[in-house]
Amino acid sequence: MLNKKVPTIKEIAKKLNISVSTVSRALHDHPSIGLSTRERVKNLAAELGYEPNQTAIFFKQGRTHTIGVVLPFLIEDFFAGAISGIEEIAKAQKYNVLIGQSNDDIEREKDIITAMKNQRVDGIIVSMSKHTKNLDHFKALEKYGIPVVFFDRVPSSSDFNKVAFDMPQGTYEAISFLMEKGHRRIGIINGPKEMKSSKERTDTYMSVMQKKRLKIDLQLVAYCDLTPDGTATALESLMSLKQPPTAILAVHDYVVLDAIQYLKTKKIRNNKDIFFVSYANLPITKYLENPPMASIEQYPTRQGAKAAEILLSLIDNGDQPPQNILIEGTLVVHKKS
Amino acid sequence: MLNKKVPTIKEIAKKLNISVSTVSRALHDHPSIGLSTRERVKNLAAELGYEPNQTAIFFKQGRTHTIGVVLPFLIEDFFAGAISGIEEIAKAQKYNVLIGQSNDDIEREKDIITAMKNQRVDGIIVSMSKHTKNLDHFKALEKYGIPVVFFDRVPSSSDFNKVAFDMPQGTYEAISFLMEKGHRRIGIINGPKEMKSSKERTDTYMSVMQKKRLKIDLQLVAYCDLTPDGTATALESLMSLKQPPTAILAVHDYVVLDAIQYLKTKKIRNNKDIFFVSYANLPITKYLENPPMASIEQYPTRQGAKAAEILLSLIDNGDQPPQNILIEGTLVVHKKS
DNA sequence: CTGTTAGCGCATTCAT
DNA sequence: ATGAATGCGCTAACAG
Numbered sequence: 133m134l135n136k137k138v139p140t141i142k143e144i145a146k147k148l149n150i151s152v153s154t155v156s157r158a159l160h161d162h163p164s165i166g167l168s169t170r171e172r173v174k175n176l177a178a179e180l181g182y183e184p185n186q187t188a189i190f191f192k193q194g195r196t197h198t199i200g201v202v203l204p205f206l207i208e209d210f211f212a213g214a215i216s217g218i219e220e221i222a223k224a225q226k227y228n229v230l231i232g233q234s235n236d237d238i239e240r241e242k243d244i245i246t247a248m249k250n251q252r253v254d255g256i257i258v259s260m261s262k263h264t265k266n267l268d269h270f271k272a273l274e275k276y277g278i279p280v281v282f283f284d285r286v287p288s289s290s291d292f293n294k295v296a297f298d299m300p301q302g303t304y305e306a307i308s309f310l311m312e313k314g315h316r317r318i319g320i321i322n323g324p325k326e327m328k329s330s331k332e333r334t335d336t337y338m339s340v341m342q343k344k345r346l347k348i349d350l351q352l353v354a355y356c357d358l359t360p361d362g363t364a365t366a367l368e369s370l371m372s373l374k375q376p377p378t379a380i381l382a383v384h385d386y387v388v389l390d391a392i393q394y395l396k397t398k399k400i401r402n403n404k405d406i407f408f409v410s411y412a413n414l415p416i417t418k419y420l421e422n423p424p425m426a427s428i429e430q431y432p433t434r435q436g437a438k439a440a441e442i443l444l445s446l447i448d449n450g451d452q453p454p455q456n457i458l459i460e461g462t463l464v465v466h467k468k469s
Numbered sequence: 470m471l472n473k474k475v476p477t478i479k480e481i482a483k484k485l486n487i488s489v490s491t492v493s494r495a496l497h498d499h500p501s502i503g504l505s506t507r508e509r510v511k512n513l514a515a516e517l518g519y520e521p522n523q524t525a526i527f528f529k530q531g532r533t534h535t536i537g538v539v540l541p542f543l544i545e546d547f548f549a550g551a552i553s554g555i556e557e558i559a560k561a562q563k564y565n566v567l568i569g570q571s572n573d574d575i576e577r578e579k580d581i582i583t584a585m586k587n588q589r590v591d592g593i594i595v596s597m598s599k600h601t602k603n604l605d606h607f608k609a610l611e612k613y614g615i616p617v618v619f620f621d622r623v624p625s626s627s628d629f630n631k632v633a634f635d636m637p638q639g640t641y642e643a644i645s646f647l648m649e650k651g652h653r654r655i656g657i658i659n660g661p662k663e664m665k666s667s668k669e670r671t672d673t674y675m676s677v678m679q680k681k682r683l684k685i686d687l688q689l690v691a692y693c694d695l696t697p698d699g700t701a702t703a704l705e706s707l708m709s710l711k712q713p714p715t716a717i718l719a720v721h722d723y724v725v726l727d728a729i730q731y732l733k734t735k736k737i738r739n740n741k742d743i744f745f746v747s748y749a750n751l752p753i754t755k756y757l758e759n760p761p762m763a764s765i766e767q768y769p770t771r772q773g774a775k776a777a778e779i780l781l782s783l784i785d786n787g788d789q790p791p792q793n794i795l796i797e798g799t800l801v802v803h804k805k806s
Numbered sequence: 807c808t809g810t811t812a813g814c815g816c817a818t819t820c821a822t
Numbered sequence: 823a824t825g826a827a828t829g830c831g832c833t834a835a836c837a838g
């Protein structure tokens with residue numbers, strides 16, 4: 133549907149028998165415009181319901197006051213929270229937020245980036261697709277002067293601005309907590325192996341175990357694809373060890389929920405035979421009769437907000453040395469366990 | 470950050486000693502351009518990394534290939550799901566999605582609408598703020614030829630396009646289910662009184678009760694503000710009746726979860742002393758030891774997708790008589806109860 | 807098959 | 823204090 137006829141400064145100028153530049157200046161309270169003229173212009177503008185055509189302004193200014201956000205799945209709690217944080221910061225500075233979800237598909241991610249580039253968004257915030265290794269499509273944005281800030285799923289290279297969860301800190305807290313509760317044989321159910329965060333989690337786990345002088349046993353490290361079945365398989369591999377773990381650190385609350393369901397079929401009892409700590413701190417766990425011991429809050433909204441702040445400062449102040457921000461987690465302990 | 474220098478068709482034209490219109494046409498595979506010219510243009514464009522400037526195209530065409538989405542809270546499961554559906558449909562037709570959250574604040578809602586109007590989005594999808602009564606800011610979009618489709622929180626007037634949950638159908642199913650299970654005294658904990666959906670739910674409840682020839686008792690109707698405390702108060706008012714209900718229909722799964730928590734403190738047992746059915750069908754309930762009886766799936770993604778489909782057809786085909794779509798819910802029964 | 811030109815709405819520079 | 827003129831990048835009408 134084509135836009136109907138809509139007032140422009142040209143029309144206002146004609147009706148008032150003055151020039152468009154005078155109208156433009158009057159509307160912007162330019163000091164060199166006489167009071168009476170300004171009044172007349174503003175009154176007529178209001179009467180006609182004039183609103184500036186932003187597409188013209190964007191085009192002319194070469195900037196769009198819009199930031200793009202690219203992430204895998206809008207529907208995941210974490211990302212929804214992150215967007216909420218981004219939107220909050222953006223709105224406060226009169227920026228618009230354009231969203232694209234990659235569905236963890238590299239091609240889609242590239243397409244979204246290209247579209248955003250062509251639309252001349254002023255900057256982009258990205259949480260990468262699970263499979264993204266090649267970063268060329270992000271580097272291409274440099275040429276267009278479009279700054280990029282990554283969050284959560286960030287590249288390894290220190291050449292990029294990024295905001296992410298402080299995995300070592302959070303994991304340290306989690307393992308310390310388990311040790312305080314007397315656990316020495318601590319297993320881990322990690323996310324998909326191809327994800328950088330999984331490797332990071334394993335590395336951290338190992339270094340913390342070492343620092344705590346706990347015995348490291350590679351058999352205690354399992355990976356899963358985050359599905360109930362994958363969780364069951366991973367769990368099975370841990371629990372069928374000659375010396376199974378007494379506690380497990382899991383990549384996500386949902387994995388623990390699935391794990392507990394599975395264990396019920398095996399008559400293994402949560403918080404008795406085995407204990408869980410995980411990441412996410414979903415609000416729902418507080419409604420469980422027998423919740424996992426604790427979960428690590430990762431502050432998605434805060435991560436999004438921080439990414440947006442960095443991006444906006446990049447937009448306003450131009451290039452700066454890349455920042456690498458870590459957001460600390462908080463271990464939230466459930467009930468008495 | 471200002472955009473760095475970026476190739477334009479003008480440059481390509483100059484380097485090739487041809488006119489910009491030829492370049493433009495060659496890039497669009499216009500039939501009247503010779504093969505060799507087209508090749509030369511495309512090769513150079515690729516070499517320079519040329520990408521069309523969409524802001525210029527938007528400006529010139531008077532349309533932006535962008536749809537705006539205005540909703541209260543991005544972070545709520547329902548709305549996150551809806552956006553996901555919208556985004557899916559939009560992407561398939563090469564439309565961008567611009568998001569704004571109103572935080573249930575009318576002024577913010579108006580500001581967002583104005584901004585989107587000025588940006589000349591091609592259409593807008595809205596779930597209204599809780600307090601919005603006056604619809605002038607939506608009507609103002611007509612003048613700009615910007616179609617609007619409401620979803621979930623929709624106006625009463627039939628002048629607007631809208632997609633919403635089929636409250637009568639869903640509520641009928643829920644109450645029928647409770648009756649099949651033998652309940653005759655069925656209470657209801659509704660959402661905030663000022664919300665249209667609350668009134669709708671009550672009305673439906675009453676008419677279903679009537680149709681089923683159950684006794685209607687206004688004392689069985691309570692309202693809550695969706696907080697745990699509000700839920701407790703509403704519940705208290707029902708349970709302290711001389712004849713308390715044996716089953717309760719609640720506005721949302723979260724309300725039931727809060728209700729169950731509260732009842733524990735009173736030694737009232739879920740699925741024994743009282744039974745619950747609610748709306749939302751949150752995935753989490755399947756992890757509960759003792760879940761509420763059933764929940765009504767409202768298909769947020771489907772609602773969003775449907776709204777987007779209608780909007781896009783409005784954009785493509787121009788004005789049409791307003792549609793009023795109801796999305797049927799599905800009663801999902803939990804375990805054996 | 808290709809070139810020339812106008813114009814979308816606006817901010818802005820240069821004149822006056 | 824105001825006007826005239828320019829140009830952002832692109833498409834399309836018109837001209838050859």
